[in-house]
Amino acid sequence: MAEDFDLVKIMESGLEGAEYNKAKFPGLVYRIQNPKAAFLIFTSGKVVCTGSKSVENAHKAIITLANTLKDIGFDKIDLDPEVHVQNIVATADLKTNLNLNTIVMALGMENVEYEPEVFPGLVYRIDAPKLVVLIFSSGKLVIAGGKIPEDCEEGLRIISTEFDNLGLLS
Known part of the structure; x- marks a missing residue:
């Protein structure tokens, strides 16, 4: 999605439901309800989306995440990111x-x-x-x-x- 994510900045933005504890896991965990999905966001800019009930919902969830990150100040976010279904x-x-x-x-x-x-x-x-x-x-x-x-x-x-x-x- 982008290069070099500041996960602390995401946490401090007040992103509701975001969890980040570098000592336990190197990524930030963020969940949304519509469409229901969970994200693992890493400092590399890589994002893993899990829990979607369909490929279409996964795409919608990723676009929702991209828009949310843009709204909290991550200007270089691609609002139509390349998505690879892995599993x-x-x-x-x-x-x-x-x-x-x-x-x-x-x-x-x-x-x-x-x-x-x-x-x-x-x-x-x-x-x-x-x-x-x-x-x-x-x-x-x-x-x-x-x-x-x-x-x-x-x-x-x-x-x-x-x-x-x-x-x-x-």
Whole structure:
């Protein structure tokens, strides 16, 4: 967004909800409600936007942040910053209980990690699109790593098809 952000200046501007404690975290945390998002703002001028429910809302939130920073005296802010989506996280529900031990046996260990004493979900890696899917015995999934929403949709299709072919879905 800009070069060399003075995070203390942002805090002192009275930006409501901003949190900055350099000893705990090197960036400033700022949250907005409309659209709902949280930002990690770094002295380098890099900004990470998290928590948006859609790519469109992330873009709107970033423009809102740019305007807010301009309003508090950061004159060199680009009001139409370049945005790079790095990681989309989606959830899904297969609406059936799953036996994760059976899934591990059926899929083999190539793209699967399952250590129930460490983490209650099965970790399944998909190569194309490059995704990680957390699979829980409740049938709920967390699909992470997508660059576009369609990546996550494809991940769900791959899992559903594979589980259906293995007879794991009712």
